[in-house]
Amino acid sequence: MKKYLGILSLLLIGLLAVLAGLSMLEGNTESELVGEAWCDAMVDKPNDQWTEAETLGFAKTCLYDDAEE
Numbered sequence: 569m570k571k572y573l574g575i576l577s578l579l580l581i582g583l584l585a586v587l588a589g590l591s592m593l594e595g596n597t598e599s600e601l602v603g604e605a606w607c608d609a610m611v612d613k614p615n616d617q618w619t620e621a622e623t624l625g626f627a628k629t630c631l632y633d634d635a636e637e
Contacts, residue, residue, distance in 0.1 A: 610630065
């Protein structure tokens with residue numbers, strides 16, 4: 569019985585480690601696009617610090633939406 573409890577404990581610890589890793593990856597995503605405030609913050613941020621995702625998000629959210637109005 570102790571053998572199975574040890575194996576079960578290791579499996580649970582492994583599962584928790586995987587979930588913690590996934591939550592870190594999920595938390596490391598780019599800033600949410602929050603409309604005008606996010607666009608203003610990106611304008612103030614130096615262009616050489618922009619990620620590819622931020623550049624694409626800025627183009628889609630800030631530039632494209634303004635063109636439709």
